[in-house]
Amino acid sequence: MNSFEAFKDPALCRALLERLKKEADTPYRFMEVCGTHTVSIFQSGLRSLLPQTITHVTGPGCPVCVTHESEVACFLELAARDDIVLATFGDLMRVPGPKGKNLKTAQADGARVEVVYSPVDALAVAAANPGRTTIFLGVGFETTAPAVAATIRLAREQNLKNFRVLSFHKLVPPALAALVADPDINIDAFILPGHVSAIIGAAPYGFLAEKHGLPAVVTGFEPLDILSALLEITAMRASGRPAVVNAYTRVVAHDGNPVARAVMDEVFTPVDALWRGLGTLPGSGLDIREEFADFDALRLPGVSLPDAPPLAGCRCGEVLKGKMAPNECPLFDKACTPATPVGPCMVSTEGGCAAYHKYRLEL
Amino acid sequence: MDKVLLDYGSGGRASHRFVADLFFKYLGNDILARMDDAAVLSLTGPVAMSTDSFVVDPIFFPGGDIGSLAVHGTVNDVAMMGARPLFLTCGFILEEGLPMDDLARIVASMGQAAREAGVRIVAGDTKVVPRGAADKIFINTTGIGEIMVDPAPSGHRAAVGDVVIVSGSMGDHGLAILSTREGLSFEAPVVSDSACLAGIVGKLLAAVPGVHALRDPTRGGLATTLNEIAGQSNVGIELTQADIPIHPAVAGGCAVLGLDPLYLANEGKFLCIVPEDQAQAAQAAITAHPLGAGAKVIGRVVADHPGKVALVTPLGGKRLLGMLEGEQLPRIC
Numbered sequence: 244m245n246s247f248e249a250f251k252d253p254a255l256c257r258a259l260l261e262r263l264k265k266e267a268d269t270p271y272r273f274m275e276v277c278g279t280h281t282v283s284i285f286q287s288g289l290r291s292l293l294p295q296t297i298t299h300v301t302g303p304g305c306p307v308c309v310t311h312e313s314e315v316a317c318f319l320e321l322a323a324r325d326d327i328v329l330a331t332f333g334d335l336m337r338v339p340g341p342k343g344k345n346l347k348t349a350q351a352d353g354a355r356v357e358v359v360y361s362p363v364d365a366l367a368v369a370a371a372n373p374g375r376t377t378i379f380l381g382v383g384f385e386t387t388a389p390a391v392a393a394t395i396r397l398a399r400e401q402n403l404k405n406f407r408v409l410s411f412h413k414l415v416p417p418a419l420a421a422l423v424a425d426p427d428i429n430i431d432a433f434i435l436p437g438h439v440s441a442i443i444g445a446a447p448y449g450f451l452a453e454k455h456g457l458p459a460v461v462t463g464f465e466p467l468d469i470l471s472a473l474l475e476i477t478a479m480r481a482s483g484r485p486a487v488v489n490a491y492t493r494v495v496a497h498d499g500n501p502v503a504r505a506v507m508d509e510v511f512t513p514v515d516a517l518w519r520g521l522g523t524l525p526g527s528g529l530d531i532r533e534e535f536a537d538f539d540a541l542r543l544p545g546v547s548l549p550d551a552p553p554l555a556g557c558r559c560g561e562v563l564k565g566k567m568a569p570n571e572c573p574l575f576d577k578a579c580t581p582a583t584p585v586g587p588c589m590v591s592t593e594g595g596c597a598a599y600h601k602y603r604l605e606l
Numbered sequence: 607m608d609k610v611l612l613d614y615g616s617g618g619r620a621s622h623r624f625v626a627d628l629f630f631k632y633l634g635n636d637i638l639a640r641m642d643d644a645a646v647l648s649l650t651g652p653v654a655m656s657t658d659s660f661v662v663d664p665i666f667f668p669g670g671d672i673g674s675l676a677v678h679g680t681v682n683d684v685a686m687m688g689a690r691p692l693f694l695t696c697g698f699i700l701e702e703g704l705p706m707d708d709l710a711r712i713v714a715s716m717g718q719a720a721r722e723a724g725v726r727i728v729a730g731d732t733k734v735v736p737r738g739a740a741d742k743i744f745i746n747t748t749g750i751g752e753i754m755v756d757p758a759p760s761g762h763r764a765a766v767g768d769v770v771i772v773s774g775s776m777g778d779h780g781l782a783i784l785s786t787r788e789g790l791s792f793e794a795p796v797v798s799d800s801a802c803l804a805g806i807v808g809k810l811l812a813a814v815p816g817v818h819a820l821r822d823p824t825r826g827g828l829a830t831t832l833n834e835i836a837g838q839s840n841v842g843i844e845l846t847q848a849d850i851p852i853h854p855a856v857a858g859g860c861a862v863l864g865l866d867p868l869y870l871a872n873e874g875k876f877l878c879i880v881p882e883d884q885a886q887a888a889q890a891a892i893t894a895h896p897l898g899a900g901a902k903v904i905g906r907v908v909a910d911h912p913g914k915v916a917l918v919t920p921l922g923g924k925r926l927l928g929m930l931e932g933e934q935l936p937r938i939c
Contacts, residue, residue, distance in 0.1 A: 253848075253920040260921075288923015337932065347932075360788060360863070466921055581931040592864060604916050604926040 250465030251287075259470040264294040267477045272298040272429060274565050276415060277436030278305030278593025279464050285602035287466045297473065300565040301595030303418055303521065304436055306383045307334045308563060308587045308594050311517035312551035314411045315340045315587075318380055320549065321409070321540070322346060322354035328372045329356045330365035331380040332387075337590045341551045362387070362394040362408075369398075369406040378540045381410040386438040388412045388529055389503035392510035395531065395538045407540035410531050413516055415439045416447040417527035422564060423455045430565055432476040433459040434469065437491045442507075444499030445489040458485040461495055510535050517548075519587070520560020559586035562595050569596040576600060610704040615734030628710060629730060632717035633696075637728040645728035647693055649752060654687035656680055657748040665712065665742055667786045669779075669798030670873070672745060673712035677719035678800050678873055679824065680749040685804040686820045686876065688758040688811055689751035694720060695729040697746040702737045712743065723802040725749065754808070755815045759878070763818040764839035768907040769885035772877045773806065773892050774799070774900035775851040776828050780870025781859050790863075794855035801874030806895040810878065813891035819879040826930050827869040831877065832915045833929040843915045845905035845927065869930045879907065 275281055281301045284290050290299055303309055319340040321327050329346070336346045336358065350356045355375070357368045362379055369377035381391045391408060398406045415436060422428060435448055440461045451459045458479035460472035472490055479485050489495055507529070516528020531539040540546060553560070556574055561567040569575055574585050581600060584590035589597050614624040630638065637645050660676040670678075677694065684691040696716065700709065720727055757763070782798040785791065803822060811817060819839075823831035828850070836843045852867050860867045874897060880888045885903060892898035910916075917927040 251920065253922070256921045285925060286919075288917075288919030288921050288925050291923040291925065292921060360790070601928055602925040604911060604914065604924060 250463065250467045252467065256466045256470060259467065259474060260292055263297070263470060263474055263477065266474065266481070267294050267296045269480060270296045270298070271431040271476070271480060272300050273432040273434060273473065273476060274300040274302040274430045275434040276302045276304040276419065277438065278308070278591070279438065280304070280434055280436065280469065281595055281598050282593055283464045283466070284469060285598045289466050289469060290602075300430060301562065301569070301598065302565055303422065303518075303563040304415070305588070305591050305593040305595070306413060307338055307591035308559060309413055309418070309518045309521070310338065310382050310411055310587065311519045312341060312553060313517060313548040316549045316551040317546070318409060319344055319346070319349060321378060321546065322349040322356060323352070326375050327355070328368060328375050328377045329354065329380060330359050330368045330377055331356065332382070333358045334591055334593075335380055335382060337584065338587045339554070339584050339590065341554070362391045363397065366394065366398055366401065366403060366406060369403055373405065376405045376407060376543070379406070379408045381408045381412055384413055384415050384436070384439050385442040385507070388511060389442060389500075389507045392506045395510050395535050396506065398538055399535065407538050407543065408531065409540040410511065410529055412511065412529040413518065414513065414527050414529065416443070417524050418518060418521060419448065420450060421521055421524045423451065423457065425564065427566065428564065430457070432457055432480070434472050435459050435461040435487070437461065437463045437468075437494060440489070440491065440495045440499065442500050442503045444497055445487055445495065446498065448487045452485040452487050456485050459487045461487070461489045461491050463491045463494065520563045554585055557586040559588045559596070562588050569599040570603075572596070608706050610700045610702060610706065610709060610734055612702050612734050612736065615700070615732060621732070625732060628713055629732070632710075632713045633720065633727045633730070635726045635728070637726060638730070645693070647728065647750070649692070649750065652753045652758070653750055654684050654689035654753055654758070655748065655750045656683035657746065658683060659744060659746040661741065661744050662783065663741060664783075664786050665708065667798055668782050668795060670800035671712055671715050672743060673715035674719040675800050675873060676745040676747045677716050677723060677725070678802050680747040681723045681725055682803045682822045682873075682876070684749040684751040685807040686759070686822055687751075687753060688755045688807070688817070688820065689753045690808060691723060691725045691749050691751035691804050693750045694725050694727045695748045696727055697731040698733065699740050699744040700732065700734045701740045701742050702734055704742050709743065719802065723804055755811050755817075759817045759820040761819050761821065761835045761838040764835050764841050764843070764879045764907050765818060765881070766841055766907050766909045767882050768818055768879045769882050769903055770832070770843060770845065770877060770879055770905040770907070771885065771889055771892065771901055771903050772828065772851065773875050773898040775853045775856065776823070776872060776875065777856045777860065777867030777870035778853060779873040780827065781856050781865070781867070783871070784863075785859060790859070792855050792859045796853070796855050796859060799872055799874035801897055803874065803876050803897065806892065806897045807876065809895055810888060810891045814880055814884045814888045816884060817878050817880050817888065820876060822876045823872050825871050827867070827871060828877065829866070829868040829915065829927050830929050832927070835879065836915050837913050839907075840912045842908040842911040842913070843905060844908045844910075844918060845915065846918050848920045849902050849904045851900050851902050865934050868927065869934055882906075
């Protein structure tokens with residue numbers, strides 16, 4: 244068994260589940276911040292096995308889901324322009340815009356959209372389209388922002404004149420701060436994102452325990468990781484000593500990845516950002532610094548964030564804040580399905596509504 | 607002539623030379639050689655007929671090419687009806703400028719695949735379209751075969767208590783195509799499983815004529831195919847995830863890209879649904895054939911959740927394995 248498989252070991256998982264059933268005698272609601280955790284909890288079948296005392300709440304950790312309506316409207320406007328080629332990760336292709344349009348339908352209308360696997364691939368798209376400007380859609384958290392920053396630096400080194408980035412990056416700790424400051428929030432503990440933490444480390448989450456008394460564990464994405472984190476949370480609750488624990492030390496160093504942060508800081512600067520469902524959160528986004536202005540798509544003539552009101556009836560915001568389970572939304576599986584998504588939570592591969600739709604047998 | 611020219615589709619002398627020099631050379635047989643407007647065939651009893659168009663990109667990939675795939679795909683669809691494939695037709699749409707060497711390689715590969723499958727290509731058509739109007743080469747094939755068993759296997763015949771068997775690992779073709787198209791490489795090479803299944807299906811039906819359902823899980827993969835059968839037969843299907851064979855390189859590649867191998871295409875695997883008391887004989891017949899060496903029992907047909915497929919995970923949890931919505935797309939993180 245390789246180390247990858249070892250963290251899925253069914254016998255060990257069952258043993259941890261038994262322990263959890265014994266030790267989690269006080270009910271609690273935990274939220275995972277990361278969409279990859281959401282999918283893992285459903286996909287592994289863990290959700291159907293958790294003890295009844297533990298309630299799983301899906302959180303705001305899907306970068307596609309938190310992309311604001313205005314940001315979606317902005318890149319759909321760009322898609323309609325003849326002088327633009329969009330390069331994007333696949334997740335964004337089906338995100339619905341204000342008029343039900345998405346990048347897939349834009350493509351059918353003639354838009355030039357290239358799905359890439361790495362931001363660096365977007366440089367090749369730019370080189371192959373010399374008469375047009377290639378814009379990479381910079382949607383993502385701290386996980387992907389350093390790679391996008393490195394790509395911008397590389398574009399400058401290559402003296403590439405027709406490449407830009409639409410930076411709609413979001414930062415996780417400010418979103419968590421806003422979430423726990425909400426008096427209506429009803430979360431007792433957090434599972435913290437492994438990928439984001441690999442960049443920023445565990446320290447930026449300290450306020451969860453210190454200021455709000457909430458236990459939180461940075462962990463990986465295999466069932467054993469998640470079960471261990473839940474046991475850790477259970478123990479902290481029993482002892483009354485909440486803390487932020489890094490249980491993903493095989494990937495996450497205490498201070499994260501300084502090299503990745505350095506390139507991110509070199510190219511980007513924190514700004515207030517719009518989040519779907521959460522509104523404007525101070526210091527929660529990343530703008531491209533003045534020194535790299537030539538690579539900022541938002542500085543192209545005719546590009547701006549259009550006004551885009553929330554989609555009528557869409558309750559993605561409440562789902563993202565853990566105030567509503569996806570299947571409690573009146574639109575769930577009726578007006579809103581993966582084929583006809585009203586909001587992004589139903590269409591993103593890491594969205595809470597999509598996970599409910601895709602994995603819950605009893606629905 | 608090193609490239610396909612529009613002249614070759616003109617219907618005139620250039621077309622005739624093109625067809626004679628290339629297609630007859632690799633695909634020729636006594637029926638095709640008559641050059642009449644249609645093939646005259648002798649068939650007895652009920653026949654199965656299927657058609658499919660092949661537009662795969664790239665046209666050459668590890669483990670195959672668009673030519674052999676165009677034979678395997680249609681031959682396999684005919685075989686899945688419990689039929690012995692006998693005849694094929696093929697239509698080519700060629701983009702002006704396609705290198706002749708590539709075309710010759712593809713047609714030769716088709717001829718080879720047809721001979722191995724025991725089918726004759728008895729009619730064909732060639733069109734050349736201007737550069738940009740098609741992507742290099744599109745091939746349509748139609749196949750006919752004689753049905754060997756009565757009643758023939760069908761997606762409507764899955765019954766509660768039946769056992770689900772797959773002939774080997776899932777997702778190889780889909781990941782091979784994707785990784786070649788995107789220039790991705792993995793630690794271990796991923797090779798398409800493209801193969802003709804008529805022979806192995808013949809052996810299976812000889813041993814177990816009462817097979818309820820046969821299907822090759824091509825586009826949409828195992829998950830989509832089983833959802834189709836669950837819907838057609840109005841039964842539930844329950845799979846044991848740990849028993850579904852997946853090549854480690856495919857599992858690893860999918861983990862990196864955020865894809866699910868159960869939704870990736872296969873071109874040389876099939877699944878069968880058989881009554882429980884014949885499952886052992888079916889598995890023995892499949893594993894005795896080289897194309898079925900990795901066959902496994904992966905689940906059964908149940909009375910619960912009719913129309914849905916459930917997956918029992920290695921942890922013992924149970925979750926829905928739904929039908930794929932659109933194409934799988936790689937995720938952000």
